[in-house]
Amino acid sequence: MSDLLVNFLNGSIRRQADELVGRTLLADLPSTRRDNMDVEDWKFAFLTYQLDVSSLLGARDQEPELRKAAEMAFEAARAAPVTDLYLALEAACYGVLADRTPDVARYLRSFDLDPIDTGADWGTRVQQTVLRTWILLLRKDGWKDLDEVSARVVELRDLQSNFEKNFLETSQNPRRAAWELIASYHLSKAAEILAVYTGQGSVEGSFDVREQLQGQFDRSLTACLRAELIDMHSLVSLLSDVSERMIRNSIWTVTRAVNSRISRFVRNLVSRAHEKPIFEMLPPQRITLRDNGLLGSGHRAVVVSLPTSSGKTFIAQFRMLQALNQFDADRGWVAYIAPTRALVNQVCARLRRDFAPLGIVVERLSRHSRLTGLKPSYSRRRKTPTRSELS
Structure with missing residues (x-):
């Protein structure tokens, strides 16, 4: 020009x-x-x-x-x-x-x-x-x-x-x-x-x-x-x-060559059987996961700050799978903390839907539950202002 x-x-x-x-x-x-x-x-x-x-x-x-x-x-x-x-x-x-x-x-x-x-x-x-x-x-x-x-x-x-x-x-x-x-x-x-x-x-x-x-x-x-x-x-x-x-x-492209658990997750998201197949990431998701390397195993603590409805839970799902893969030998589990009961139920339903094909069990922990009584190898945790719920 x-x-x-x-x-x-x-x-x-x-x-x-x-x-x-x-x-x-x-x-x-x-x-x-x-x-x-x-x-x-x-x-x-x-x-x-x-x-x-x-x-x-x-x-x-x-x-x-x-x-x-x-x-x-x-x-x-x-x-x-x-x-x-x-x-x-x-x-x-x-x-x-x-x-x-x-x-x-x-x-x-x-x-x-x-x-x-x-x-x-x-x-x-x-x-x-x-x-x-x-x-x-x-x-x-x-x-x-x-x-x-x-x-x-x-x-x-x-x-x-x-x-x-x-x-x-x-x-x-x-x-x-x-x-x-x-x-x-x-x-x-x-x-x-x-x-x-x-x-x-x-x-x-x-x-x-x-x-x-x-x-x-x-x-x-x-x-x-x-x-x-x-x-x-x-x-x-x-x-x-x-x-x-x-x-x-x-x-x-964003999830290429990470681990088999994430690869299976992506294939399920894109599958014809999925009600709303996901073919691409939103730009904030791509930048967080690929450009800034959140899918790498080297991160110990990461803060992701994005506007409402910009895909933070979707980003978290990939990080959960990466953590579970990393601590597979230790029968690791991941805690997901949410501020309200309604949000706990919403995220729990989503994780159960998306992770069930991978054989990952999602449960909730309330004040009446005990971590030692959980049988699944992998789990997620939510916390409300008054109680904790594992899912």
């Missing part, structure tokens, strides 16, 4: 965009924001942040700046009457880069993914398929979304031989159309690879799919350059960075 554009974005034009998006965030309801926001104003704000994000993609030393710009772009999109799937996909990408994955899922659920127009030409059908597969992948509404990603890519591959030749022969610019198809095919393959990894933690025996994904993105970018597809080149670059962020947040 040139110094001129940097100064342009950091100057008055950037401040105007910040103020515009800030005003929309003061509204109580999303619908109010959309009705009161002028479309031209929205385009101005969204374009400003698009340029800002584009300039920061790939700059690992500027991640805080990228996160801020992406968050503002995401909010600008959410404040506007976006109905186009292309813009919706871009907005979702900004949300992922801003570490707002739960909001991204909610945002994408508001869009109806209509069936592919089978009456359209092959090029249009391929574009529609690619957009929908990536939206499904970013939404990740359970296994049905991941399965549909794979199914759509397989269907695209099966139909290619039936429609591609005629499409190219009747195209006004066959060379450009061919390169655009190539770019789209590699983009769909990247989506397929990422969907498989999200669901099972490996692809064709490989636990690190970054190289496979980057190969697909590089080929897609090359095709975009050959056909001078400027907008598509920007989208592919954006999806490349988003894919890296998704891999980083993947539950498989």
Whole structure:
């Protein structure tokens, strides 16, 4: 990005965009924001942040700046009457880069993914398929979304031989159309690879799919350059960075190579049998467990301070399993202390549900119970202001 554009974005034009998006965030309801926001104003704000994000993609030393710009772009999109799937996909990408994955899922659920127009030409059908597969992948509404990603890519591959030749022969610019198809095919393959990894933690025996994904993105970018597809080149670059962020947040990546007990726990969380499978960590969870090394066995005392509903209990579950594994030979147990009876019951029910497949027994200790009378090898402990409960 040139110094001129940097100064342009950091100057008055950037401040105007910040103020515009800030005003929309003061509204109580999303619908109010959309009705009161002028479309031209929205385009101005969204374009400003698009340029800002584009300039920061790939700059690992500027991640805080990228996160801020992406968050503002995401909010600008959410404040506007976006109905186009292309813009919706871009907005979702900004949300992922801003570490707002739960909001991204909610945002994408508001869009109806209509069936592919089978009456359209092959090029249009391929574009529609690619957009929908990536939206499904970013939404990740359970296994049905991941399965549909794979199914759509397989269907695209099966139909290619039936429609591609005629499409190219009747195209006004066959060379450009061919390169655009190539770019789209590699983009769909990247989506397929990422969907498989999200669901099972490996692809064709490989636990690190970054190289496979980057190969697909590089080929897609090359095709975009050959056909001078400027907008598509920007989208592919954006999806490349988003894919890296998704891999980083993947539950498989965060918990890789810890111990067998945690591996079994993760497989159960991702399982199709699980009511709400968990495919990725929230950013605070990833930072705590992987980046700050809480899954390591060397920590003796750790304090985790996070806002309400940011996943502290989920973090604690991994630490419990690590401790139980570490003190397995000593028939160790772990105490979980909660301040109220209601919270004790809530956490106890959750631990019993999640740990039962691992053969770990969860019990409660009240003032009438005795530790020496417990038969299970492993247990958890809760404490209320007036009593202790082991669970």
